[in-house]
């Protein structure tokens with residue numbers, strides 16, 4: 001036998017499979033990981049094909065043999081190998097790179113080993129009690145026999161906690177044929193999942209029953225793609241749980257993707273409480289050992305329900321029946337590391353190949369997905385009511401310009417302070433939400449709400465220092481590159497309160513402590529969640545009522561279910577509204593609706609205060625009314641008028657290099673190549689609305705200088721050759737620089 005092997009080395013010279021001889025004594029299949037010689041070295045590789053000698057076009061003596069097989073089972077399932085091949089083809093990157101996505105990193109690098117432990121077990125048929133009686137002169141052995149009486153295998157480590165130094169006695173018992181001692185693999189489990197109590201499903205609401213009525217027939221046939229639009233608190237999780245239950249009874253497995261690491265503890269709790277050890281968890285905060293073991297439990301079929309973050313879409317679930325993508329509108333489903341992918345597209349690809357049903361779900365579906373549902377790509381399923389007909393929270397918009405007028409310069413409006421007082425007095429809890437600041441700041445007037453925007457693009461301009469830390473500040477448009485000086489007074493109202501916007505979570509916390517010294521707060525942002533279990537700990541503290549206020553960034557906006565939260569304050573709704581991104585209105589609507597949805601989820605009704613300098617902005621108004629349809633129609637027409645996706649494609653070629661001159665020169669070369677191509681291809685040129693080379697808004701990340709070529713193209717089948725060209729241009733990547741092609745990326749930063 002001859003094995004075709006992709007070596008696990010990222011270099012264009014080794015991008016194609018190499019042939020190796022399989023020794024007669026060795027058993028391997030497609031998908032096995034193997035150790036093979038490569039020049040003077042030995043490297044890991046994946047078997048991607050097997051053939052016989054006849055297929056060879058050179059003498060077999062030239063082949064080197066496979067050194068050894070690395071795992072006791074093929075690491076890659078055939079459909080995942082096909083998926084990796086498809087992804088490599090689509091993104092013009094070496095197969096070895098997409099294959100890496102399919103395994104825990106620590107497994108590839110060999111840093112992690114299976115953990116083994118010694119177990120003791122009574123030999124079947126032995127009467128432990130009677131035997132213990134006989135061991136009068138050996139009390140330790142007697143105790144051990146009684147401990148093992150139920151016949152189950154027990155870790156020797158556990159026995160050591162009950163019997164001092166049990167090893168000698170256990171050996172003696174083994175020798176007399178009463179027990180056996182065996183090494184077994186132990187699985188390191190994610191923290192805190194062991195102690196979760198089991199629950200059963202509640203009777204379903206009418207909306208939940210209807211939703212399941214639509215989806216279950218497709219699930220039984222292993223097909224279908226659904227978009228579940230259910231208001232916050234409509235009980236979407238219970239729908240997933242029912243779908244997963246059905247999937248398991250069909251003998252299949254399920255993957256449930258959640259966007260935020262912060263959400264996984266609560267979601268994991270739901271799934272573990274329903275499906276126990278059938279549940280596996282995959283996310284970046286696990287230790288290498290935990291991730292490796294969870295992955296192996298999935299691969300070996302011991303866990304058939306996988307809850308995880310984006311990369312869990314590659315989990316090796318063998319008979320995949322269902323993929324759920326919770327909060328499908330989240331940007332986190334677009335990976336920002338190479339090779340880039342969209343978990344929603346991977347879900348569609350896997351489901352078609354493996355015969356699974358896809359369920360995208362959100363209270364605020366992305367414009368793109370909802371448009372696709374309207375077009376018939378997904379079946380739309382709606383749950384318009386909250387569980388038990390609880391009302392949606394009441395949202396009040398506070399005009400922050402008025403606060404300034406009346407001399408209140410605090411970041412809290414008088415109404416919010418008053419509501420916080422009432423909330424604490426009633427023994428309830430509050431959440432204060434501040435959207436993350438993003439990479440850049442915009443300039444706005446605190447008196448009238450005016451924001452400096454690009455006259456060409458209708459996007460907020462952002463503040464940059466053009467020449468080093470002390471250079472003059474300038475405003476730039478990220479879309480067209482226009483530059484202007486920041487104004488000293490507001491061009492709209494003449495106020496001098498025009499400045500860059502930004503108040504962090506830390507400032508919110510400080511003001512809270514000043515205003516309410518006796519109130520305990522929990523702050524959740526990038527700074528407080530660096531530790532591995534920080535999310536679970538902080539949420540646990542708030543959940544147990546040890547703090548009355550949870551202050552946080554988007555991390556706390558979604559999914560969280562705390563029954564005692566009756567008040568939600570959105571400290572500065574404008575922050576996302578003014579992001580230099582065409583999706584700013586969509587993000588704002590989503591964030592306000594989602595965060596508002598955290599209030600009043602149990603018996604007490606909820607209240608939401610949205611602070612803004614733009615109280616009559618239609619997107620804030622739609623969010624306050626929690627009217628998704630109204631927002632969708634409005635935003636859809638705005639996109640059509642402004643020629644934004646889904647009507648156009650935004651594409652970019654991003655060049656990253658340690659040397660600025662190289663990155664810049666390559667961006668210019670790419671720009672010229674594209675222009676030349678367009679000149680000789682009039683139909684493509686006609687559909688291209690913009691081509692531009694520039695430095696990226698975030699010019700340097702981790703030592704890499706970044707330049708890009710931006711394109712805006714009508715979304716039309718005719719554009720396919722142009723997109724293919726862009727994709728191919730990434731192969732100009734060399735030792736000094738890397739080129740990435742992105743179509744409608746999560747950010748243009």
Ligand code: ADP
Nearest residue numbers: 202203204205232233234235236237238387561
């Ligand atoms: P969503 O994800 O749609 O915002 P959740 O799934 O978090 O909503 O459910 C909201 C709350 O309603 C949760 O506390 C959940 O336990 C509860 N719930 C869901 N379904 C039911 C039901 N059928 N009966 C009673 N309570 C339910």
Ligand code: ZN
Nearest residue numbers: 445448490493
């Ligand atoms: Zn003004």
Ligand code: ZN
Nearest residue numbers: 454457477480
């Ligand atoms: Zn512009």
